[in-house]
Every structure is written in C-alpha cells, then in structure tokens.
Amino acid sequence: MLLACLIWSYWPTILELCAFWSRDDDYSCGPMVPFIAIYLILRDRARFGFSRARPCSWGLAGILSAQTIRFAGAYFGYASVERYSLVCTAVGLVWLVSGWRVVVRAKWVCVFLLLMVPLPRQVHEATALPLQGLASRIAEFSLESFGLFVVRSGNVLRINEDSFVAVTEACSGLRMLTAFILVAAVVAFLVRRPAWQKAVLVLSSIPIAIITNVIRLVATSMFIVYTDAPGAEVLFHDYAGYIMMPVALLFLLGELRLLSAISSGERALTVQRQMLHSLNDGGTEAISHDRA
Numbered sequence: 001m002l003l004a005c006l007i008w009s010y011w012p013t014i015l016e017l018c019a020f021w022s023r024d025d026d027y028s029c030g031p032m033v034p035f036i037a038i039y040l041i042l043r044d045r046a047r048f049g050f051s052r053a054r055p056c057s058w059g060l061a062g063i064l065s066a067q068t069i070r071f072a073g074a075y076f077g078y079a080s081v082e083r084y085s086l087v088c089t090a091v092g093l094v095w096l097v098s099g100w101r102v103v104v105r106a107k108w109v110c111v112f113l114l115l116m117v118p119l120p121r122q123v124h125e126a127t128a129l130p131l132q133g134l135a136s137r138i139a140e141f142s143l144e145s146f147g148l149f150v151v152r153s154g155n156v157l158r159i160n161e162d163s164f165v166a167v168t169e170a171c172s173g174l175r176m177l178t179a180f181i182l183v184a185a186v187v188a189f190l191v192r193r194p195a196w197q198k199a200v201l202v203l204s205s206i207p208i209a210i211i212t213n214v215i216r217l218v219a220t221s222m223f224i225v226y227t228d229a230p231g232a233e234v235l236f237h238d239y240a241g242y243i244m245m246p247v248a249l250l251f252l253l254g255e256l257r258l259l260s261a262i263s264s265g266e267r268a269l270t271v272q273r274q275m276l277h278s279l280n281d282g283g284t285e286a287i288s289h290d291r292a
Contacts, residue, residue, distance in 0.1 A: 002093050010086045017083060020118050026128075026175045029182050033116035036182075037109050040189050048105045059096025066092050080120040087113045108189070115182055128174045134210065136167045139217040146218075148225065157221065165221045177209040180248050184208075187252060197259045201252065208251045212244045 007014065021030040041048060066088035073081025091110050095103045103110070119127065136155045143150045143159060151158045155167040184205035188198040 030116040053098035056099040062092030180209040
C-alpha cells in the first residue's frame with residue numbers, strides 16, 4: 001500500500017526520469033539501478049535483518065523531510081531536487097516499515113539508488129566540458145607519442161595536416177564514466193573484500209573510465225589516419241565504444257588481483273612479525289629462567 005502511494009505521488013517524476021534515460025545516452029544505465037538494488041537486497045536479505053525488522057515512527061520524520069525538499073525544489077524550479085527526493089522518500093518508507101537498523105545496514109544500497117538520478121544541469125556541464133578538454137589533451141599527447149603530427153584547436157585535432165578528429169561532448173567520456181561507476185559499485189557490493197578495498201574499487205572507476213575513453217579516441221584517430229574507406233570511421237567509432245566496457249572490466253579485474261596480492265603480503269608480514277615477537281618473548285623468558 002505504501003509503495004503504491006509512493007509510485008502514485010511520484011508518477012510524473014518517474015515518467016520524467018524514463019524520458020530522460022531514453023533520450024540522454026549519458027544516463028542510459030539509469031533504469032537498471034532500481035532492479036540491481038532489489039537484487040542486492042534479496043541476495044543478502046539475511047544480513048540486512050528483515051526478519052527482525054520493527055516499524056519505527058521516526059520514519060515519518062524522514063518522509064516529511066524528503067517532502068520538504070521536494071516542495072522546495074518545485075517552488076524554486078529545481079527539477080533534479082524532486083528526483084532526489086524520490087530516493088529520500090523511499091528510504092524514509094523503509095525506515096518507517098523496517099526500522100533504523102535496516103536502513104543503516106542498507107545505507108550503501110540507498111546511496112547506490114542515487115545513481116539512477118541524472119546529474120543536475122549545472123553539474124553535468126561542469127563535469128562534461130572539463131572531461132571533454134581532458135580527453136582532447138590526453139589524446140593529443142598520445143597520438144604525438146606514436147609519431148603523428150597533431151595540432152589541437154579547442155577540441156578538434158588535426159592529424160598529419162589532412163585528417164581531422166572532433167572530440168565532441170558525446171566523446172567526453174561522461175557516458176562511460178556513469179556506466180562504469182555503476183559497474184564498479186555492483187562489483188564492490190558482490191566481492192567479499194575489506195571496506196577500504198571496496199572504496200578503492202569505486203573511486204578507481206573514474207580514472208579507468210577516462211583511460212578507456214582515451215584509448216577509444218586514440219584508436220579511432222589512428223584508424224581515420226590510416227584508412228580511406230568512407231564511413232568506416234563511424235562504424236569503427238561505434239564498435240570501439242562497445243569494446244571499451246570489457247576493456248574497463250579487465251582493468252578492474254587486474255586491480256582486484258593487485259589488491260589481493262597486497263592483502264596477502266600484509267597478512268604474511270603480520271604473521272612474520274607475530275613469529276618474531278613470539279621468538280623474542282621466548283628468548284627473554286629463557287634468559288630470565290637461566291638467571292634465576
């Protein structure tokens with residue numbers, strides 16, 4: 001009943017989100033977020049303690065706070081605020097029905113739900129434009145490292161005087177960034193690792209996404225330089241975009257192995273220290289016994 005009321009109240013916002021996901025490729029992964037969150041909760045439902053859940057009236061305070069944020073966003077004309085209030089209201093409902101302990105244990109799933117909300121327009125522009133310029137500069141440096149003559153004018157690369165590559169906003173890497181943050185967050189939920197390693201996995205998704213996007217730009221640029229087939233660069237550009245997610249996943253798997261090696265080294269070092277400490281304690285006791 002409460003879920004039906006939530007959907008009814010936010011139905012225009014939900015429709016707006018669906019339209020946003022369908023027309024903006026940067027946030028095309030948004031529809032997957034709620035279903036992944038449900039899967040993560042069902043997968044570890046015993047850990048969340050739903051069997052011992054108790055309703056908590058303080059959840060009403062959370063719902064009222066979310067509605068205050070919602071109406072403030074509507075009054076001042078910030079559509080993104082109402083979208084975020086949808087997530088806050090859902091958390092308030094869980095708090096009301098299941099209690100504070102369940103909310104605390106599911107806090108990272110609640111944060112994960114925020115990934116389904118598109119960034120506010122000002123934040124989007126402040127992120128996409130620097131990413132676009134960064135991709136252009138790194139691509140210029142990489143192509144020059146391969147021995148090509150590159151002149152960069154804004155976000156347009158002129159290669160060997162006769163080939164031009166425009167790094168458009170769609171090539172800024174924001175699409176790859178939003179998608180790979182989602183993937184890295186899911187991997188962090190699924191693997192059994194210390195909290196610091198999970199945080200490293202999620203944070204590293206940003207440089208990995210930038211690196212893979214630059215790899216795609218460099219590969220596409222070199223294909224344009226050395227291929228004269230008309231329209232082939234568009235086809236290669238699209239296929240290169242599809243390949244980048246598996247490449248980014250390989251980076252992530254390599255990072256997992258590296259973190260495992262670091263943890264194994266730390267455990268081995270700890271064991272050695274304990275052994276040395278035990279030997280030192282044994283030697284001290286032997287000397288004391290001899291003196292006695």
